[in-house]
Amino acid sequence: MRVSTYKDLIGQGIKGVWRNRMMSFASFCIMLVSLLLVGLTFLLALNLNRAIDSMEEKNEIVVIINDGVSQEQIDELGQSIQSLANISGCEFFSRDQAWQDMVADMTEEEKDLFQYADDNPLPDTYRVTVVDIETMGNTTVQISALENVESVKSPNEYADVLISIRNILTLVSTAIIAALVVVCLIIISNTTRASVFSRRKEINIMRYVGATNRFIRIPFFVEGMLIGVLAGVCSLFLTKFVYVGLYDILTNNMNILTALGISSLYSYDSIVKYVATAYIVAGAVIGAIGTTISTSKYCKV
């Protein structure tokens, strides 16, 4: 087909959006809400993953060893820890070394205060790293049960909670996405059907004079994809509004993030190009597939 013909067909598709404005608007609204819900759920999951990943990076369990045990017993404990599953590293940290490190981090005032301490109050420890943070809880329990272990400190007290939230979110968001995609496809498909119906006389003539399937369907494709892309663009703006608002609240009040065990969130600017691409591509693809369903049924040559 000629370039000018393509231009004409695209123009017809754009006019079609206006011609069926009520149905187009309904499709647009449904797609907007769907994309927005999917997008925000995805961004929430993305930030949770980041929090969990950052916890995995500092997945250190501190094993405090009983006072007065011999070096031989300490070595045995080290071997016992290393023989457990899910252990990626186990490093002994002597009480003297811990004291030196602590003093080095002290301010001058604190040093003055501690210079009269007659004994090192810190215990010998093992710093243990795990392979999989999701089973860190089990590993902690196993280490606690070993001989000569006074206590075990796991810094990621919220890891289990976050992982549970992430897993539930993944499950729920997958179900929501699937349901919304189906709803979008149905509504776009119905809009196209209404558009086909309003142009049925033209389509009938086109078929009789030898127009190709492509020629008949392109305007409807443009119509469906345009509605999808517009919904994607509007979703992007609304997402910015919601995300930036939440981001400001959470980052201006670090206590909330700290309480949740989250060190930082993705800034909107760092993810905007991915979010924009995902929204626009998803809108266009859903629009195109919805149109295909209708046109393949009602626009056969």
Next chain:
Amino acid sequence: MIEFKDVSVTYSSTGVDALNDINLTINDGDFVFIVGESGAGKSTLIKLLQKEIDATSGKIMVNGFDLTSMKRRKIPNLRRTIGVVFQDYRLIPTMTVYENIAFVMRCVDAPKKYIKTRVPYVIGLVGLSDKADCLPEELSGGEQQRVALARALVNDPKLIIADEPTANVDPALTYGIFELLKGINACGTTVLVVTHDLSNVVHFGGRIIRLEKGSITIDQVFGGAEE
């Protein structure tokens, strides 16, 4: 050229035998009337020619296309060689006479320059040059049918099928429509007129094929009153 060899059509939904073992040859440049009562199989024959439906058995050739083995994506190529005139005109009410005719040229991807010269030419052929900017509702039945004829003609088809072209036209204007069809035929285009109005057949003459209950009962050439 149109060739039917032992063509039968049975509608699977109703089980009705619409055509039974039809054998028919229509040469290029023929003017043929197909007559018959309602349910005789005339519409089925037209649908077969345009490959709207497939024959249950037999072989069909139309303008060099073998319809029996033709793939769906090739159907537009066949239809570009056929112009169709409907009894209810089927003009697009929101388009002017010019736009209605130009529209079918755009459908087959004709160049814009060619459309600009060809459309006024065919509008002139059917005698509606002064009505080019009118909407269909502003035209009489006879004029609307002339527009439909111009639209069928504009892509220069090898075959024109006119399905009851004068059914909704004032009897006084019927003559003019048939005169136009005769003129088109004189230029070498095969014309197939489906009608149940035998008075026109008798008046204009030509080859007459009569269908009855899905079978051809008469296939012969009449001279016509004009001659």
